[in-house]
Amino acid sequence: MPKHIDPVCGMEVDETTQFKTIYKGKIYYFCSAMCKREFEKNPEVYIKEGPRGMPMG
Template identity: 50%
Template sequence: MTKDPVCGMTVDDKSPHRSTHAGQTYLFCSAACKTKFEEEPERYAARAEGAGDRASRP
């Protein structure tokens, strides 16, 4: 389990909502959070890196 970098919700590793940025895969609770991330990936990736909420596997 990991956390959605946009809303902070816990996300199952099998979530179909995922995006890759700078070589890291991020998981999301919904398509809406994925879209927000893709609009401002640097903002949300920095938040996730600070909290250790990245998914390290594709």
């Protein structure tokens, strides 16, 4: 099964994760609801700058 990198924290996740979203036609996979929420607040930051570690709170 292909692995994906959580765009917020950089963790490896697989496609079976329940935390995913589609942005501009691409599916992004997350390790947690917290990372998914953080990405959805400002996806361009994570797409352009890459993972920044686990979000706080």
